[in-house]
Amino acid sequence: MTRSMKGLVKALALGLAAACSLAAISGATAEELSLKGKRIGVSAIGTDHYWDLMAFRGIQDRVKELGGEVIALDAGRKDQQQIAQLQTLIAQKPDAIIEQLGNLEVLNPWLQKIRDAGIPLFTVDTATPHAINNTTSNNYNIGAEIALQMVADMGGKGNVLVFNGFYSVPVCKIRYDQLKYVLTSFPDVKIVEPELRDVIPNTVQSAYSNVTDMLTKSPEKGSIGAVWACWDVPQIGATQAVEAAGRNEVKTYGIDGSPEVVKMVMDPKSSAGAVAAQQPYEIGKTSVDNAAKYLAGQKVAPFTFVPAVLINKENAAEKGKPFLDAAEKAGVK
Amino acid sequence: MSATALHPEVGVSDEKQAAAKSAGRRFGALVVRLGAIAAFAAIMAYFVIFAPGFTSTFNLINVVEQSAILGVLAYGMTAVIIGGGSDVTEGGIDLSIAANMGLCAAVYATLLSMGYGDLLSVLAAIAVGMAVGALNALAVVGLGILPLLATLAVLNVAAGMELTLTQNTVVGASSPLLGLLVSGSFLGISALAWALIVFSAIVIAVIHGTAFGLRLYAVGGHPEAARAAGLSVPFYVSFTYVLSGFCAAVASILTVSRLSASTPGSGELLLSVLAAALLGTVFSRRFVPTMGGTLLSVLFIGLLANGFQLLNVSSYWVNGVQGALILLVVAITSFARGSEGSR
Numbered sequence: 001m002t003r004s005m006k007g008l009v010k011a012l013a014l015g016l017a018a019a020c021s022l023a024a025i026s027g028a029t030a031e032e033l034s035l036k037g038k039r040i041g042v043s044a045i046g047t048d049h050y051w052d053l054m055a056f057r058g059i060q061d062r063v064k065e066l067g068g069e070v071i072a073l074d075a076g077r078k079d080q081q082q083i084a085q086l087q088t089l090i091a092q093k094p095d096a097i098i099e100q101l102g103n104l105e106v107l108n109p110w111l112q113k114i115r116d117a118g119i120p121l122f123t124v125d126t127a128t129p130h131a132i133n134n135t136t137s138n139n140y141n142i143g144a145e146i147a148l149q150m151v152a153d154m155g156g157k158g159n160v161l162v163f164n165g166f167y168s169v170p171v172c173k174i175r176y177d178q179l180k181y182v183l184t185s186f187p188d189v190k191i192v193e194p195e196l197r198d199v200i201p202n203t204v205q206s207a208y209s210n211v212t213d214m215l216t217k218s219p220e221k222g223s224i225g226a227v228w229a230c231w232d233v234p235q236i237g238a239t240q241a242v243e244a245a246g247r248n249e250v251k252t253y254g255i256d257g258s259p260e261v262v263k264m265v266m267d268p269k270s271s272a273g274a275v276a277a278q279q280p281y282e283i284g285k286t287s288v289d290n291a292a293k294y295l296a297g298q299k300v301a302p303f304t305f306v307p308a309v310l311i312n313k314e315n316a317a318e319k320g321k322p323f324l325d326a327a328e329k330a331g332v333k
Numbered sequence: 334m335s336a337t338a339l340h341p342e343v344g345v346s347d348e349k350q351a352a353a354k355s356a357g358r359r360f361g362a363l364v365v366r367l368g369a370i371a372a373f374a375a376i377m378a379y380f381v382i383f384a385p386g387f388t389s390t391f392n393l394i395n396v397v398e399q400s401a402i403l404g405v406l407a408y409g410m411t412a413v414i415i416g417g418g419s420d421v422t423e424g425g426i427d428l429s430i431a432a433n434m435g436l437c438a439a440v441y442a443t444l445l446s447m448g449y450g451d452l453l454s455v456l457a458a459i460a461v462g463m464a465v466g467a468l469n470a471l472a473v474v475g476l477g478i479l480p481l482l483a484t485l486a487v488l489n490v491a492a493g494m495e496l497t498l499t500q501n502t503v504v505g506a507s508s509p510l511l512g513l514l515v516s517g518s519f520l521g522i523s524a525l526a527w528a529l530i531v532f533s534a535i536v537i538a539v540i541h542g543t544a545f546g547l548r549l550y551a552v553g554g555h556p557e558a559a560r561a562a563g564l565s566v567p568f569y570v571s572f573t574y575v576l577s578g579f580c581a582a583v584a585s586i587l588t589v590s591r592l593s594a595s596t597p598g599s600g601e602l603l604l605s606v607l608a609a610a611l612l613g614t615v616f617s618r619r620f621v622p623t624m625g626g627t628l629l630s631v632l633f634i635g636l637l638a639n640g641f642q643l644l645n646v647s648s649y650w651v652n653g654v655q656g657a658l659i660l661l662v663v664a665i666t667s668f669a670r671g672s673e674g675s676r
Binding site: 069071072073074075076077078079080081083084085087088089091092103105106108109165167168197199 | 385386389391392395398399402500501502503505515588591592593594596598601602635638639642643645647648649652
């Protein structure tokens with residue numbers, strides 16, 4: 001109990017200095033935890049995005065660091081394949097399973113089967129009643145912060161283009177709902193209907209053409225104030241579209257902190273307004289620590305939040321660099 | 334042999350030479366074919382010995398279950414290749430089958446979520462699947478477009494309609510039929526596995542046990558001869574595309590049961606479906622697609638992914654190995670064709 005309290009205080013302190021938290025959190029618990037002789041199954045829906053890849057790597061690296069064996073499964077963003085992999089994984093009876101993202105509607109019956117088979121289940125960024133612990137960013141905070149940043153930059157009025165193609169993805173639901181909640185206090189900020197749909201794959205190209213079309217439809221300067229997306233890959237396409245159309249009054253907002261977007265926000269001339277940068281590698285590692293604690297008989301809270309950092313035009317130079325350094329260290333562009 | 338009769342100008346010595354050459358190539362093809370089957374067997378033997386839990390009944394039933402959707406789709410593809418001829422560029426092929434399944438799944442899940450019952454929703458899904466098949470038939474048989482291009486166009490039509498219907502979202506679905514497919518079991522074998530077993534038995538019986546099936550092979554193997562013998566080639570070819578659409582609809586119901594929803598991205602399955610139908614030809618002595626051969630290769634593909642996971646080999650290898658096998662089989666098939674082509 002005291003240890004977890006201490007950990008909490010430490011985590012909060014580190015949250016303020018998020019730049020150095022990467023090294024510090026792992027250092028704090030490394031000696032006590034072990035996964036020696038344990039097999040940990042890891043299932044990810046896909047690793048084709050920066051966030052997913054970093055979290056997936058964080059999980060695997062941490063399991064190996066703690067002396068465990070990893071069964072790492074990447075479904076290549078195919079639901080069928082992820083279900084087949086989970087089914088076989090259950091038959092393999094690992095000591096614990098860590099599941100990372102995917103369609104909840106598809107996954108839930110299978111996550112239930114994991115628990116029915118007596119295998120402890122941990123999730124990364126996937127809120128499900130079947131998991132012992134879900135490790136994620138505080139998406140309530142992130143959603144509110146990025147929305148407030150957007151409203152502030154817009155001066156409290158104007159029209160927003162919103163990408164809402166993934167409301168069925170739980171984290172996107174939270175962020176979108178937070179955006180709506182924030183906007184209830186700013187009635188002069190309006191979401192343009194119908195909302196835009198972000199897609200996978202071809203996310204960037206599709207966002208680019210969607211935003212270009214909307215800017216063409218509303219040609220007067222100032223008729224669109226901002227573009228919002230619940231992640232930052234559509235933000236890339238949106239930012240490029242705004243710049244190509246010469247509509248510099250429009251700013252874009254997204255969440256995740258892909259290096260490409262962090263660079264955009266750091267560039268004073270870019271139309272990328274802000275991005276809430278998460279620490280996916282750290283999130284992956286933390287979920288392994290939670291599994292290790294649980295397997296060692298310690299109590300684990302149902303969710304763990306790893307701090308995220310809002311990078312905006314004002315603080316980009318200072319806050320953005322550590323993220324780019326971390327990405328470079330991991331060998332991801 | 335009959336080909337020589339059509340070319341009386343071929344000299345006797347040439348004929349002998351050609352016969353010897355063709356016999357040699359046929360022998361070579363046989364060796365390569367047995368080699369391919371031996372490679373399959375060796376991979377399986379390796380899994381049996383080294384992959385923990387590979388041979389357990391539970392695991393094997395899992396693999397049959399995991400193969401059900403691919404299997405049903407691959408039967409549709411196989412039927413099209415049988416009826417249209419197995420020439421890879423000009424023969425029968427249905428590139429729209431996976432996208433068609435996605436569309437049927439979307440129709441089925443959407444109707445269920447709107448409160449229509451199983452009966453109506455299943456019938457609607459089957460009607461849509463067969464309609465897409467009929468569109469393929471119209472393009473290929475009616476308009477004479479190359480199947481590769483015709484079905485590619487229909488693929489886009491089906492994928493577009495699915496996107497329009499679902500707006501690229503996940504449509505959750507539940508119904509008594511889906512519940513039965515998910516949790517039903519008989520004689521210790523799950524309902525989804527039964528679905529594959531029963532469907533396999535039916536298509537194998539129809540294609541390999543009836544005069545109709547024999548005629549279908551005749552139409553695909555030698556359309557002119559089939560026409561001369563009084564068979565309606567357009568009818569048989571159209572039938573295969575509609576059957577393929579039907580298979581897509583059946584697979585869509587299985588997929589909705591397995592995923593509890595219709596989800597975007599069904600089109601991804603196309604490569605595996607093609608792989609299964611093409612790989613299946615090595616199990617036939619004359620390198621023609623057969624339903625039994627397709628079943629074996631579907632199970633092989635399933636066992637490959639399963640065995641790799643049990644051995645804790647990265648799942649990234651599965652795609653590579655699958656691709657290498659397709660290349661091998663297509664190479665063997667063209668090699669064997671070469672012997673027939675030189676007559």
